[in-house]
Amino acid sequence: MEVPRIPQASSLIINSGNVINFECLKKRKRIAQSTTEELKDCLKTVLDSRLKTINWDEEKFKTSLEFTVPCCNPALSDEQTREDLKVTVKAMMCNADPEVIVDAIHRVLKELDTDIIDVLLLSVSEKPNVIETFHMDHLKTLWSVLERMVDKGQIKTLGVCDLEKPALEELYNWAKVKPSIDQVNEISCCIIPPDLNAFSKEKKIQLLTHGDALEILPAEDFQELMKESFSDLDAQGWHTSWVLRYTALIRCRGVITRKGYTVRAQRNLNNI
Amino acid sequence: MVVPQEGTLLSWEDTQKYADHVRKQGVKQFIRIYHKVKDRSCETFKWGDETEHMLISLDHSERKAFLLLNSMDGIPLVQKSASKDPRFCGEYGSFWVTELPAHLIESTPGKPFELDGTSLTAVEANMKLRRKQINSVLRSHHGRLDACLTLSSFPRNGCKGARIPRKHVNSPTSALQDLIIATEELICPFPRYGAVIRNPEKRRGTEVAINVPVFKDENTDLSQVSEHEAAKPGHVVLEVAVLGIGVAALQVTVQGSDLKEAKYIHDQFVPLSPIMMPVSAAAPIRQGFLTEWDCRWGTLSPAADCRTQEEMGLKPLENQHFRIPKSRMGTANGYLSSVNAKLNDSYFPFDEELYQQFVNEGMDILFARHMARQFIRDPLYILRERLHQNEDESDHFENIAGTNWQCVRFKVPPENSDIGWRAEFRTMDTQLTDFENAAYVVFMVLLSKTIVNLKLDFTMPISRVDENMEIAKLRNAVREGEFYFRKDPYLNKERSDETVICKMNINTIINGGATPEGADFIGLIPLINRYIDSMKDIDKEQRSTLNDYLKLISDRAAGRVKTTAQWIRDFVDQHPGYKHDSVISEDITYDLIKLCSDISNGTKEALHIKCST
Numbered sequence: 105m106e107v108p109r110i111p112q113a114s115s116l117i118i119n120s121g122n123v124i125n126f127e128c129l130k131k132r133k134r135i136a137q138s139t140t141e142e143l144k145d146c147l148k149t150v151l152d153s154r155l156k157t158i159n160w161d162e163e164k165f166k167t168s169l170e171f172t173v174p175c176c177n178p179a180l181s182d183e184q185t186r187e188d189l190k191v192t193v194k195a196m197m198c199n200a201d202p203e204v205i206v207d208a209i210h211r212v213l214k215e216l217d218t219d220i221i222d223v224l225l226l227s228v229s230e231k232p233n234v235i236e237t238f239h240m241d242h243l244k245t246l247w248s249v250l251e252r253m254v255d256k257g258q259i260k261t262l263g264v265c266d267l268e269k270p271a272l273e274e275l276y277n278w279a280k281v282k283p284s285i286d287q288v289n290e291i292s293c294c295i296i297p298p299d300l301n302a303f304s305k306e307k308k309i310q311l312l313t314h315g316d317a318l319e320i321l322p323a324e325d326f327q328e329l330m331k332e333s334f335s336d337l338d339a340q341g342w343h344t345s346w347v348l349r350y351t352a353l354i355r356c357r358g359v360i361t362r363k364g365y366t367v368r369a370q371r372n373l374n375n376i
Numbered sequence: 377m378v379v380p381q382e383g384t385l386l387s388w389e390d391t392q393k394y395a396d397h398v399r400k401q402g403v404k405q406f407i408r409i410y411h412k413v414k415d416r417s418c419e420t421f422k423w424g425d426e427t428e429h430m431l432i433s434l435d436h437s438e439r440k441a442f443l444l445l446n447s448m449d450g451i452p453l454v455q456k457s458a459s460k461d462p463r464f465c466g467e468y469g470s471f472w473v474t475e476l477p478a479h480l481i482e483s484t485p486g487k488p489f490e491l492d493g494t495s496l497t498a499v500e501a502n503m504k505l506r507r508k509q510i511n512s513v514l515r516s517h518h519g520r521l522d523a524c525l526t527l528s529s530f531p532r533n534g535c536k537g538a539r540i541p542r543k544h545v546n547s548p549t550s551a552l553q554d555l556i557i558a559t560e561e562l563i564c565p566f567p568r569y570g571a572v573i574r575n576p577e578k579r580r581g582t583e584v585a586i587n588v589p590v591f592k593d594e595n596t597d598l599s600q601v602s603e604h605e606a607a608k609p610g611h612v613v614l615e616v617a618v619l620g621i622g623v624a625a626l627q628v629t630v631q632g633s634d635l636k637e638a639k640y641i642h643d644q645f646v647p648l649s650p651i652m653m654p655v656s657a658a659a660p661i662r663q664g665f666l667t668e669w670d671c672r673w674g675t676l677s678p679a680a681d682c683r684t685q686e687e688m689g690l691k692p693l694e695n696q697h698f699r700i701p702k703s704r705m706g707t708a709n710g711y712l713s714s715v716n717a718k719l720n721d722s723y724f725p726f727d728e729e730l731y732q733q734f735v736n737e738g739m740d741i742l743f744a745r746h747m748a749r750q751f752i753r754d755p756l757y758i759l760r761e762r763l764h765q766n767e768d769e770s771d772h773f774e775n776i777a778g779t780n781w782q783c784v785r786f787k788v789p790p791e792n793s794d795i796g797w798r799a800e801f802r803t804m805d806t807q808l809t810d811f812e813n814a815a816y817v818v819f820m821v822l823l824s825k826t827i828v829n830l831k832l833d834f835t836m837p838i839s840r841v842d843e844n845m846e847i848a849k850l851r852n853a854v855r856e857g858e859f860y861f862r863k864d865p866y867l868n869k870e871r872s873d874e875t876v877i878c879k880m881n882i883n884t885i886i887n888g889g890a891t892p893e894g895a896d897f898i899g900l901i902p903l904i905n906r907y908i909d910s911m912k913d914i915d916k917e918q919r920s921t922l923n924d925y926l927k928l929i930s931d932r933a934a935g936r937v938k939t940t941a942q943w944i945r946d947f948v949d950q951h952p953g954y955k956h957d958s959v960i961s962e963d964i965t966y967d968l969i970k971l972c973s974d975i976s977n978g979t980k981e982a983l984h985i986k987c988s989t
Contacts, residue, residue: 130830130866188419288916298917311916313460315909351910352859357633358825360910 121173383759512897620679
């Protein structure tokens with residue numbers, strides 16, 4: 105009979121390391137791949153390489169697992185200074201627990217070996233904490249955490265994602281650290297609504313675009329990945345708590361030196 | 377960019393006498409500059425365009441269109457007017473220079489663009505501003521309206537009664553019909569220009585005769601197109617060299633972060649140079665005939681060919697040192713990065729001794745060879761005042777380097793500046809509107825950034841690039857041409873043999889698709905989009921402008937939008953005065969130029985570049 109290989113695990117973190125040279129990303133052919141597919145390919149690549157050398161006897165009893173591709177090249181080369189670099193992090197949160205986002209951001213800072221993020225873009229899932237429906241309070245809870253990190257000098261600029269004008273205005277009026285960016289989906293928002301356009305111009309909020317799906321890593325997709333990499337039994341119950349995507353750009357050259365994903369998934373073992 | 381210098385020209389005999397002197401001093405100057413600039417690194421990515429404008433005059437009552445041969449008079453006016461009114465300069469300003477043909481004038485931004493904020497979309501506004509500047513100083517005489525036009529080829533350039541020489545700009549239209557125009561009047565009257573265009577002929581020892589094949593329409597009698605003694609059957613002959621180069625180009629220069637990256641970009645531009653010709657084709661009419669060529673490029677190389685019979689291999693070598701396979705204006709002679717050494721599979725001579733000297737100075741092999749190739753050419757002109765140079769001057773090096781015109785130019789940084797190593801992309805024809813010109817320029821800039829970012833590789837044997845160039849200029853190559861191209865664009869130097877390339881059409885290369893060999897090629901535009909998507913700080917408005925630019929290139933490659941050449945052909949075909957005999961009458965020329973002028977200068981919408989899908 106098949107037995108689960110990670111029966112105790114309720115938290116799993118995968119860190120892709122630098123994906124710039126991942127073969128799986130180059131192989132993409134004609135049709136532009138969605139970022140969901142890109143993310144899944146990266147995670148698969150990491151798991152494939154890490155699971156080859158894993159000691160299953162040890163993993164059996166762990167409650168939290170972590171798979172990381174050790175990073176071979178630093179974000180900064182010798183010639184550049186930190187000022188030359190622009191580090192952008194997009195935090196796509198499915199879990200609105202304030203402690204979780206702090207942990208997530210600290211992981212990225214460590215990964216990039218830096219103490220400051222230039223731009224942090226916050227995106228909150230339509231279904232935070234799996235069962236709830238998005239409410240501005242979810243966003244505000246997380247925003248407060250980020251404001252404190254701005255105060256501490258860990259983040260320079262804050263932005264939000266996919267807010268329409270009323271929500272953006274509400275956040276703007278409420279927040280101590282005002283959003284400087286609203287990143288909107290380029291497919292669902294081909295034409296910028298005039299009210300959003302006028303408001304963002306007035307408040308000097310930059311409108312950027314992204315091509316990410318509303319849920320970048322749906323639970324079914326993650327479970328499918330777990331099924332392929334572990335077993336059917338190990339795949340049950342997982343859902344994403346956050347996906348962080350980070351890029352380090354040499355400002356004046358438009359060259360991206362680092363790009364990576366850090367993902368955390370969780371499950372409640374009692375519910376399986 | 378050619379900045380005219382005043383001075384006294386040496387005779388051709390003296391120029392030949394001092395050729396070795398100029399070469400030797402040029403080599404010395406180059407080595408000095410090389411050591412000064414070899415480690416120069418420029419963190420900031422910079423780029424710019426060079427756009428050539430044509431000066432025309434329209435007489436609406438007589439229904440006549442003329443080419444104006446007085447670019448020389450425009451420069452001081454336009455510079456003065458721009459400096460008088462700062463609102464006229466915008467953020468980037470402008471810079472104007474004459475070109476060798478007296479009807480062309482070149483504009484560039486006053487300072488290079490970078491990659492920050494809005495500069496990718498600032499180029500179009502800057503182009504509009506430049507157009508406004510030049511149009512503001514053009515005067516009108518005797519009911520004729522002068523204007524500038526970004527059109528590559530004037531249909532009847534070379535035909536009688538189609539041009540107004542400088543000294544006749546004030547003459548009434550009636551006095552222009554039977555004017556005999558001397559070759560001198562076709563050339564911008566700086567001494568250097570005259571020498572650069574005349575001396576290749578003297579060196580070669582034979583007269584120039586540029587044959588262009590005429591398009592055969594229903595009623596075309598190919599036996600009647602030319603009476604010139606050097607005419608090949610069915611060809612029209614451009615009798616003077618300046619007619620061969622009197623066509624307007626759109627050029628893009630990008631700066632690499634250092635010598636190594638600039639060489640990388642140069643080497644990637646080389647295989648792309650034929651690919652952009654059919655997509656930008658805009659010169660289907662030459663000297664009053666519809667031709668078999670869509671692009672301007674075909675007539676450049678014979679116009680500047682200075683090779684003697686010996687060098688061409690028609691006579692045994694006695695007085696000259698080398699057999700030279702190409703004109704000094706032509707396709708690239710080779711790649712510069714050492715990794716591409718194997719791909720330089722076409723013979724091209726170089727001065728062995730000089731090559732060794734460059735290697736001893738620390739240059740790597742391919743770069744040393746590239747420079748040693750340039751120095752096999754004689755100087756085409758020498759100015760008496762500049763013959764004997766001071767320690768810190770570099771005219772002789774610039775003279776030789778500046779008269780080696782390849783389709784991609786590798787630019788050595790000027791020594792007393794902070795300018796870095798650059799590559800210039802030179803094969804594109806100018807388009808009618810600023811929107812189109814901006815689209816092509818931005819496409820090339822984004823492509824170069826995409827290449828560096830994604831570590832792409834499009835190189836192939838240089839002999840294949842030459843084959844592609846021959847196809848690229850042909851009529852309708854954008855639809856019918858099949859080009860060698862690399863199937864997998866990701867850098868993988870272990871596999872650089874012939875199996876990595878196969879023939880594809882322009883649509884597949886630009887937009888992606890299945891190749892005849894079955895495998896899919898991803899396409900240049902999907903690659904560029906991949907790069908843009910990874911840049912997180914392009915705002916919505918900018919991204920939408922970039923999308924419009926990419927869409928134009930994509931639509932033209934896919935045939936959803938006509939190229940300028942196709943559009944001109946269709947215009948002629950549907951003109952009531954066209955007799956389907958390939959002949960472009962004064963009447964057709966007037967209507968075409970008037971429409972071009974209206975579109976180019978914004979009084980008529982450019983409907984032909986719109987695509988509904």
